[in-house]
Amino acid sequence: MQIDGASVYILLCADGSYYAGLTRKEVETRVSEHNLGINADYTARRRPVTLVWSERFELLTDAIATERRIKGWSRAKKEALIRGDYDALPALSARRNKKGGPGPSSS
Helix, strand or coil: CEEEEEEEEEEECCCCCEEEEEEEECHHHHHHHHHHCCCCHHHHCCCCCEEEEEEEECCHHHHHHHHHHHHCCCHHHHHHHHHCCCCHHHHHHHHHHCCCCCCCCCC
């Protein structure tokens, strides 16, 4: 069954990795498909998978933007989101963006 908008979700795979995805179906239906290997290239080799986070968006464009953003996040940042530790997200972004060398000159 199709739903309005879309949902973004994160799965914990059997190998300990995370997979972020987007669906216009009910999230539980899509998780079942992942576990059956249906349209699931990455997760088909990492079954079983477990749903650890999801959020529904009224606008498909918002869901697409969120999925792309999450896919680029570090493991630590994904785990903070899963825990609901929203206060940690900015600090995890700042740490990842820091370079090892000196920063640009302030002059």
